[in-house]
Amino acid sequence: EPEVTQTPSHQVTQMGQEVILRCVPISNHLYFYWYRQILGQKVEFLVSFYNNEISEKSEIFDDQFSVERPDGSNFTLKIRSTKLEDSAMYFCASAGITDTQYFGPGTRLTVL
Amino acid sequence: GQQLNQSPQSMFIQEGEDVSMNCTSSSIFNTWLWYKQDPGEGPVLLIALYKAGELTSNGRLTAQFGITRKDSFLNISASIPSDVGIYFCAGQLPSGAGSYQLTFGKGTKLSVIP
Numbered sequence: 405e406p407e408v409t410q411t412p413s414h415q416v417t418q419m420g421q422e423v424i425l426r427c428v429p430i431s432n433h434l435y436f437y438w439y440r441q442i443l444g445q446k447v448e449f450l451v452s453f454y455n456n457e458i459s460e461k462s463e464i465f466d467d468q469f470s471v472e473r474p475d476g477s478n479f480t481l482k483i484r485s486t487k488l489e490d491s492a493m494y495f496c497a498s499a500g501i502t503d504t505q506y507f508g509p510g511t512r513l514t515v516l
Numbered sequence: 517g518q519q520l521n522q523s524p525q526s527m528f529i530q531e532g533e534d535v536s537m538n539c540t541s542s543s544i545f546n547t548w549l550w551y552k553q554d555p556g557e558g559p560v561l562l563i564a565l566y567k568a569g570e571l572t573s574n575g576r577l578t579a580q581f582g583i584t585r586k587d588s589f590l591n592i593s594a595s596i597p598s599d600v601g602i603y604f605c606a607g608q609l610p611s612g613a614g615s616y617q618l619t620f621g622k623g624t625k626l627s628v629i630p
């Protein structure tokens with residue numbers, strides 16, 4: 405069964421460094437999403453992406469965040485200058501012609 | 517923004533017991549979904565509800581979408597140890613260009629005692 409994959413599974417970085425989180429959505433899907441889950445809290449929407457542009461973003465998704473689909477398979481989330489409070493699980497999700505979103509296993513980001 | 521109130525926050529039950537959890541919202545959603553999250557994993561979709569009043573089953577799981585579109589419940593019958601995990605409700609609304617935004621509840625942590 406097709407699934408969303410994410411790399412790396414765990415990323416440790418120093419405060420102020422740039423990180424890029426990578427996702428490979430399900431191959432025939434057109435809609436892509438990033439969500440964040442701070443430890444012990446609920447999953448929060450960050451951004452949706454369709455047709456090579458952002459459809460919607462939350463207030464969490466400030467100028468430090470950007471997304472890109474550099475080729476036909478990858479979907480990336482970049483955090484330009486990480487802060488301690490960016491430590492969280494980051495989930496990628498994708499959806500096809502139905503609106504059901506399928507989630508990847510997540511990347512645990514730890515900012516020191 | 518929209519807020520989902522999910523209860524209970526946690527549950528400890530004996531294997532074989534039935535479980536019920538619910539979500540309420542002050543806002544209307546087009547679709548309600550229930551996800552399960554195992555430790556260190558992403559949310560996995562259990563049931564999606566599209567119509568007000570809809571009652572849907574998936575094996576031992578049953579969920580209903582409230583008539584007002586502002587609430588939903590999830591029941592698990594005859595619980596087994598592998599039901600352990602965190603269950604999230606999520607409300608879905610269109611967010612432009614054909615994409616959708618999910619708003620999650622805070623989750624119900626289920627523990628099953630063998």
